[in-house]
Amino acid sequence: MVVTIIYKGIAASPGIAIAKAIVVKQEKYAPPLSTVTDTEAEWTRYQAALQAAKGEIEQIHQLTIEKLGEQHAEIFEGHLLILDDPELNDGVEAAIKEESYKAEYALHTTAQQFIRMLLELDDDTLRGRATDIEDITARMMSHLRGVKHVDLSALNEECIIVAHDLTPSDTAQLQLELVRGFITEAGSRTSHSAIMARSLELPAIVGTGADIFKIETGSILIIDGMKGEVFVDPDQQLRNEYEAAKLAYDQKQADLRKLVQAPTISADGHQVELAANVGKLEDIERAIQHGAEGIGLFRTEFLYMSRSELPSEEEQYNCYKFALEKMNGKPVVIRTLDIGGDKELSYLQLPKEENPFLGQRALRFCLANPELFRTQLRALLRASVYGNLKIMFPMIAVLEELLQAKQLLAEEKQRLQDEGIAVSQSIEVGMMVEIPSVAISADLFAPHIDFFSIGTNDLIQYTMAADRMNQSISYLYQPLHPSILRLVKMVIEAGKQAGKWVGMCGEMAGDAKAVPLLLGLGLHEFSMSATSILATREQIGLLDRTRWEDLANQALALPTAAAVEKLIIEHC
Amino acid sequence: MVSETYKIVNPTGFHVRPTKTFVQAASQYPCKITVHNKGKKANGKSSLTMLTLGITVGDDVVLECDGEQEQEALQELGKLLTSIYD
Numbered sequence: 001m002v003v004t005i006i007y008k009g010i011a012a013s014p015g016i017a018i019a020k021a022i023v024v025k026q027e028k029y030a031p032p033l034s035t036v037t038d039t040e041a042e043w044t045r046y047q048a049a050l051q052a053a054k055g056e057i058e059q060i061h062q063l064t065i066e067k068l069g070e071q072h073a074e075i076f077e078g079h080l081l082i083l084d085d086p087e088l089n090d091g092v093e094a095a096i097k098e099e100s101y102k103a104e105y106a107l108h109t110t111a112q113q114f115i116r117m118l119l120e121l122d123d124d125t126l127r128g129r130a131t132d133i134e135d136i137t138a139r140m141m142s143h144l145r146g147v148k149h150v151d152l153s154a155l156n157e158e159c160i161i162v163a164h165d166l167t168p169s170d171t172a173q174l175q176l177e178l179v180r181g182f183i184t185e186a187g188s189r190t191s192h193s194a195i196m197a198r199s200l201e202l203p204a205i206v207g208t209g210a211d212i213f214k215i216e217t218g219s220i221l222i223i224d225g226m227k228g229e230v231f232v233d234p235d236q237q238l239r240n241e242y243e244a245a246k247l248a249y250d251q252k253q254a255d256l257r258k259l260v261q262a263p264t265i266s267a268d269g270h271q272v273e274l275a276a277n278v279g280k281l282e283d284i285e286r287a288i289q290h291g292a293e294g295i296g297l298f299r300t301e302f303l304y305m306s307r308s309e310l311p312s313e314e315e316q317y318n319c320y321k322f323a324l325e326k327m328n329g330k331p332v333v334i335r336t337l338d339i340g341g342d343k344e345l346s347y348l349q350l351p352k353e354e355n356p357f358l359g360q361r362a363l364r365f366c367l368a369n370p371e372l373f374r375t376q377l378r379a380l381l382r383a384s385v386y387g388n389l390k391i392m393f394p395m396i397a398v399l400e401e402l403l404q405a406k407q408l409l410a411e412e413k414q415r416l417q418d419e420g421i422a423v424s425q426s427i428e429v430g431m432m433v434e435i436p437s438v439a440i441s442a443d444l445f446a447p448h449i450d451f452f453s454i455g456t457n458d459l460i461q462y463t464m465a466a467d468r469m470n471q472s473i474s475y476l477y478q479p480l481h482p483s484i485l486r487l488v489k490m491v492i493e494a495g496k497q498a499g500k501w502v503g504m505c506g507e508m509a510g511d512a513k514a515v516p517l518l519l520g521l522g523l524h525e526f527s528m529s530a531t532s533i534l535a536t537r538e539q540i541g542l543l544d545r546t547r548w549e550d551l552a553n554q555a556l557a558l559p560t561a562a563a564v565e566k567l568i569i570e571h572c
Numbered sequence: 573m574v575s576e577t578y579k580i581v582n583p584t585g586f587h588v589r590p591t592k593t594f595v596q597a598a599s600q601y602p603c604k605i606t607v608h609n610k611g612k613k614a615n616g617k618s619s620l621t622m623l624t625l626g627i628t629v630g631d632d633v634v635l636e637c638d639g640e641q642e643q644e645a646l647q648e649l650g651k652l653l654t655s656i657y658d
Contacts, residue, residue, distance in 0.1 A: 078588045078619070081595055087618035117624040125587055129623055281583040281656070307630060315581050322656045 004234050007215075009208030011228035012189055013197035015253075016246035017160055017181035018239065021232075023217045024163040028134075029141055031104035039097045046092060046103040049143035054083050056139065057169070064172045072199070075168045075192070079136055088114065104144050111137040124190040131192055135167035155179070160221045162212055166193040176200065181223045183230055185210055201253070205230060259534045260291035266519060270545040274537055275331070275527040277505055281319060284326050287530045291537060294331035296453065296527020297392075297505035298323060300376070301339060308347055310372060316379035324387025331388045333453065333503075333527075335432065336376055336405075338362040338394040357467075362395035367404055377412045384424035392453055394432045402431055402448055432505070434458040439487040442494035449500060452491050453527070456506025460484055478561035479508040485517060485556055485564070492522045503527055513568055515539055517555055520548030547571075573638040574646050578653040579630070586627035590657045595619040598649055603639030605649065616649065 036042045061076035082088065088110060095106035111133055118130040142148065155175050161182040163170070171193060179202065187193050187206030197204035203225030215221070215232055222231040222242045231238060265271045275296030276287035287295060303311040303319060324332055339345055340361020353359040366373035380391055393405045406429060416423050430451035433439050439459065442452065456479060461468055463483060466476035478484065488504075495502035503525030508514045510528025515536060518526065526536065551571055555564045582590060598605045598616040605616030609631055614621035616635070627633060633653060637645040 074589065074592075078592055081592055081619045085618045085620045087615055087621050114620045114624065121624070121626040123585065123626055123628060125584075126623055126626055129588070133620070315579070318581060318654075318656050 004238060005214075005232040007183075007205075007208050007212050007230040007232070009183065009205040009212075009228050009230070010187070010189060010194075011225055012187065012191075012194035012206040013202060013204040013225050015181065015201065015203030015223075015225045016242055016249055017203045017221075017223040017225070018242060018246065019158045019160045019180040019221065021162050021215050021217055021219045021221045022155065022159040023213065023215055024161060025213065029138070029145070031102070031108050031141070033105055034102045035100040036096075036102050037100070039100055042103050042106075043093060043096050045144065046096065046107065049103070049140045050083060050089075052143045053136065053140045054080065057083070057136075060169055060172050067176070068172070068200075072172070072196075075132070076172070079132060079168070082132065082136055104141060107137060107140060107144070124188065128188075128191050131165065131167055135169055138167075139169070160223060162215050162221075165191070166196070168192055168196075171196045171200075181225065183208060183212055183221075183223065185212055255538075256534050259537050260289070262291070262537065264293070264537050264540055266540050266543050266545040268544045268546055270519075272519065272523065272540065273503075273525040274533050274540075275333075275503070275525055276530045276533060277527050278530075281322060283530065284323055287533075288326070290530040290533045292330075292530060292533055294333070294388075294525075294527075295323070295327060296331075296333050296503055296509075296525055298332055298334040300335060300337055304337060304339060304345055310347070310375070313375045313379045313382075316376060317382050320380055320383035320389070321386045324383055324389055327387055329388055331390055333390040333392050333430070333505075334380060335392045335394050336363065336373070336380075337366055340365050363393050363401055363405060364395065367401060367408075370408060373405075374408060374412055377409050378416065381409075381413055381416055381423045381427075382421060384427050385422045389424060390428040390430060390451065392430050392432055392451075394455070395434055395458075396431050396445075397435045397437050399444060399448070402445060406448070430500075433491050434462065436463050436487065439491050442491045443497065446494045446498035446500055451500055452495055452502045453525075454488060454491055454502065454504040454506060456484070456488075456504060456508040459487065459506065460508075463487065479511060479514055480517075480555075480564040480568075481561040482556055482558055482564065484508075485521070485552070488518070488523070489521050489552075489556065495524075496522065501525060510536055512536070512539060513565060516543050516548045516568060516572065517552045517564075519543055519545050520550070520552030522549070573636060574642050575634055575636040576646055576650055577632050577634050578650050579632050580627055581629065581654055582656050583629055584657075585629050585631075586622070586625075586653075588623075590652070590655070591619050591622045593657075594649060594652045595622060597652060598645070601637070601641050601645040603637050603642045603645055605645060606636040606638075608634040608636070 057076055057079050061073050064073035064076060091110035092106045095101045095110055096103060115130045115133050118127055121127050155178045158178050158180055160180055163184050165184050165186040166182060181203040184193055184206045185208055191206060194204060194206050203223045205223060205228050219233050222234050263271060264274045273293045275294040276292035277297040278284055278287055278295055279299045280302045303316055320334060340356060340359060360368060396402050413423055428450035430449045430453060432455040433452050434455035438445060460477055460479055464476045466473045468474050468477040492502045501524040504523055505527040509526040510532035519540060555567055558564050580586060595617060607614050607616050609625040609627050612625050614625050635646060635649055
């Protein structure tokens with residue numbers, strides 16, 4: 001029995017590839033210490049190599065713009081900057097002219113200094129820039145030595161590349177029509193090769209260690225980019241298994257890609273909106289990639305936490321502006337500060353409360369500290385002209401709180417306008433429904449808001465009087481309980497009566513078991529974590545809303561969450 | 573010589589793109605540009621040394637401009653330090 005050889009590494013980019021291996025062996029050249037007598041000539045020689053390298057990188061830059069677009073080509077602009085770097089070139093010049101070093105050695109020692117400094121940094125991405133310096137140095141070194149620089153652009157059949165590492169210029173020159181994936185000895189999930197693999201959607205495994213160089217060019221390889229495994233010369237059975245797996249995976253990816261751009265429409269033609277909940281600016285790009293039609297909950301606490309003082313109006317304004325511009329006209333629902341309870345701010349010296357979850361938090365805290373609140377409102381109002389802003393107030397219990405918050409907002413808006421600062425005239429203002437008193441009397445609040453967003457995480461806890469984090473009673477956290485469904489229905493009905501839209505930003509919105517009921521109850525917007533959006537869109541596309549309207553009403557009359565769950569499973 | 577402290581608010585700190593933009597702008601000025609962060613200092617016109625400063629979000633960096641057009645440089649470069657990049 002032939003045992004298939006398996007190598008393991010870090011799963012850097014998902015997917016399956018089956019192709020012939022092309023093993024690239026590039027020795028790293030470390031020049032010996034040597035000196036020259038004519039330092040002027042040596043400096044001239046270095047500068048010539050520098051110019052030659054520049055010319056080549058400019059060509060690669062251009063080629064990359066054509067093949068892969070501006071964004072991927074940007075890294076070569078960075079390379080060109082490095083070539084022009086005064087510290088690098090001054091360092092080499094000094095090494096040549098003062099130490100009389102040969103250009104190769106002068107370049108090597110100077111570059112190594114920077115590489116060492118970068119490798120000392122904590123930040124993965126910055127550390128990865130050491131690869132850029134090595135890439136550029138290797139190219140200049142080849143010119144100085146008069147040797148050919150290894151070229152990955154001369155492939156003639158489908159293959160999987162096996163290499164020590166793939167530098168930016170390597171990946172730029174890869175013939176994408178022929179490269180099916182790659183494996184590198186070095187690298188991590190954040191190294192350049194891994195990032196490139198993910199954006200090119202090529203399966204890749206990195207950080208395998210030197211063993212992979214036992215693979216010979218021409219061997220058949222299977223890459224399992226999810227598991228981080230490489231199979232060498234697999235038998236027919238394994239090969240068949242993986243070919244089937246690959247077909248299924250590729251089909252699923254294609255289906256998902258179509259879903260990203262698609263609207264969310266039920267089987268019987270009823271449209272709803274799927275949005276993302278985000279907690280930091282970096283999440284927005286991911287939300288867009290996962291097909292979010294908007295941001296249904298933008299948590300602003302990140303601006304106030306992990307720091308030693310309050311965020312300034314300017315800082316907040318910059319962040320809100322960024323989010324609005326990034327979403328390019330799609331709705332962004334920004335929630336005002338929701339601090340307190342379990343989220344503490346050390347620099348505010350808030351009085352200790354016996355029961356912080358039922359204490360002066362979120363909007364209550366903001367109304368008691370109006371200066372801080374006004375600063376946030378001003379920043380939001382100023383940023384509003386850059387996109388489709390909706391402001392949402394959390395944790396309202398009584399009408400007076402809503403009216404007070406709206407009053408402060410109106411005052412700041414007037415003040416800005418008096419100062420001649422532009423403010424959008426179409427900012428929707430809404431509120432979260434988290435406290436049962438609001439859900440039960442939603443009709444009393446509806447005339448005063450543009451939308452409701454149901455925060456089921458807290459709503460369920462307050463309704464069941466149970467802390468979901470308390471293991472002994474967390475079984476009481478039941479999103480499908482008829483009481484919760486009835487409260488949700490009350491809010492949606494109140495919204496309907498008053499012509500206001502109702503969304504949900506609690507976890508329940510992305511819960512596959514709850515989605516059919518929510519659709520049936522008439523929820524307009526479902527906001528969830530980005531990774532749940534596509535699956536939910538797919539699910540809703542298969543549901544008949546009219547049928548689920550009926551089933552939801554049946555669910556409301558059931559005695560327990562278990563009974564509701566049974567109903568859902570029976571009809572899904 | 574003029575100098576000012578700026579807080580980095582860009583969520584991903586100061587990676588390749590912001591550094592590139594900063595260095596390209598700094599290189600247009602005749603004056604000397606120095607950036608200090610966490611006890612290290614860098615030549616603002618050198619992208620390599622700027623990267624080695626390891627600037628991350630929340631850092632307070634000191635920008636020093638010394639020479640011709642130092643005021644304009646401080647203004648423009650200060651703004652770049654406190655911007656948010658895609």
